[in-house]
Amino acid sequence: MKSSIEAVYHIRCEAGVVDGRARAIAVEQSVEMPVEGIEDECVLDEIVGEVHEIRDLGRGLFEARIGLNAQTTGDDAGQLMNMLFGNASLLDDVALHDAILPPEMLAAFGGPRQGFAELKARVGVSRRALTCSALKPQGMAPAALAALARRFAQGGVDYIKDDHGLAEQAYSPFADRVEAVATALRSGGFNTRYVPSLTGDLDTLRREIAIARENGIDTVMLAPIISGVSNMLALARDNPDMAILAHPALGGAARIAPPLLIGKLFRLFGAGAVVFPNYGGRFGYSRETCKALARAALDEWGKLRPSVPVPAGGMRLARVPELLDFYGAEVMLLIGGDLLAARERLVEETKAFVASVEGYAYG
Template identity: 45%
Template structure:
């Protein structure tokens, strides 16, 4: 029986990589990626011209990266654009990621900078259910940054965390999430914590007239995520927290697409940092924390802001915020959530930098002076009093 004739659409998507290579070697390295990320097969042994012409990635452009040399006078940075057939990615997020960066993630001197996806691919991804506009509507907050905090520290009982959640909601915090370290530990079981905290926030909302949301952490073993999310929804949770670095981005996509849940999802960056920190390795900050989590369905993306206890620079944070909110073929823009040791005194600067369509996450500093209610009110006053202006994105 003869092999069926290969006949693809010819439509392609683009990945832009930064390669650290010499000028003499960069084209050969780029063409090797074209093969590695598709057929993973020696070019000379490809069995027919149809596979070579339709499946193998095509090298579109090589440009030098200005001011981004490696420090070695013989090795420099180049931006390399490679185009892959849309059919190679199929309709699965897992396979799209595999084509973009699967094997070459193992090679030194390769960083995935940007992607350009045509409608033929984007139509497979629902993306965020709420995004910026939808979450504003759900919270009844029209025109200011949102306030977010975490229930901590680990070691408090479910009843103690519920009392804390009540006080935070009474104080005016919009989103009260589990700390990402809260799971289903023996000292703080998931079901009891979620039930008590959801009830506490609902009680506070009845008293204040606000619509604060409690978001439990549903990061869990793969076969337990959906069940925990369903129980959280049934207990009255207002949203969900997930760590896609721990569960995989497709775990996030599955939750976001579940119409039985229909809850906003906050993406936490645990374990993702290792994919982004090296300037010549991994995935660019905006693509990882902005575009990819948005494609997977997050409504808001937490990342460590400059000025905190982590190493992200202002330009990297700007890149994330821009990717979270830039036009993406109809997918709603999502909330950038700068975090990581932020303090109340930084709030005006953060609002000016990120703009009003941002969610500010302050954790431990709310507890710094003992009067939690006063600190929450100060947080709210600071975001309300900072003049609205165009953000640096």
């Protein structure tokens, strides 16, 4: 079989049935029908998934490496997700752990058009980690959000992203919000970049990118699992000057390994920065998961630009040295709530955040 994709599944089952389970997944994720019903020799030779290897990981968990024909994806991002995990996502005992993709596919998708290096260059940073905070809570009017952005900028933060809950809402329409925040930062002479959150169907996403561009914005955020990965890729292709931050909302990530989904696939489909729940915060990712995710976003992979890992979710100022020890300079640290909770001391706390990141002795 011509199996240029290798999908790696983790299967929870008895040792005696794992061969059959792996073969069933190979069939499910390719022809999805009884193999004995297939008359076409080409399909049997070229399309039916092939079990390459099964390894016992211990404690009733097995790893199955399954070859899939890359032609089945037609170089569409959504169809790649479908072939990797479409029906298998409905199987309780199967997780998608990794995917090894052929070089032609990496070239076809192309990865970030604006990656880590470009995100650093935008804010004139060379050796240190990047800093980021978040505009929230939703419910605030554009002028209030703009005033908040101005205070973050006074604190010297590199990027200010919308909370992923900010959308096209009556109390804060996208166009008004973007204009208010962009004007506040520009008129203040700040180099801080505002990253508005895009939502809606592809038409709406495009309208929002146009509004962002009119306001001099060069970095945007979206949630690829909500928007559909094919649509993120379309935006990346059509807007090679825009950096895209990917947000993990609805990513569940319990059944697709986060290093694969967020670190690898979001990068492949055009995200130059990937937000993920850091260990020790409000979410349950382990240190190992976070490290693997950061490596997947950064490691050499074909000719794809690296994406910057953006650990987030309940980070506190006091943890900055620990996080830089863990991630090094190749990271964008996102602290939102902890700065907002400082209220009237927000500018000072933001300055302390920035000073902590600038003053760290990078190895």
